[in-house]
Amino acid sequence: MxxxxxxxxxxSRQAFQDDTIQALxxxxxxQQRSLDRLQLQxxxxxxxxxxxxxxxETQEEEAPPPHY
Incomplete structure (x- = not known):
């Protein structure tokens, strides 16, 4: 060679690596945008x-009715 x-x-290899890096x-x-949105939600x-x-909690703290 x-x-x-x-x-x-x-x-040629560098061009493919550049494309792969850009895709990743x-x-x-x-994914980061999705994660940010999920964290806000x-x-x-x-x-x-x-x-x-x-x-x-306020309802549970009330005393039970007299018939109990």
Whole structure:
């Protein structure tokens, strides 16, 4: 294999590696966006649960009715 063929082979490999790296980066960016959105949703759900939990706790703390 002469020098020119080796250079062409290396350039070809580099081009494929660049494409692969870009594809992986695109997937990683999409996953990070999805993760960020899920974390926001989880935080909102936890906040709602805490707000609703306060409503139920006040009902449980009340004394039972006299007929018990």
């Amino acid at each position: 002469n020098l020119e063929e080796r250079v062409v082979e290396l350039e 980066n695109d997937v990683l960016v999409a 989880m935080a909102a759900l936890l906040k709602r649960q805490e707000e609703m939990g306060g409503q139920f």
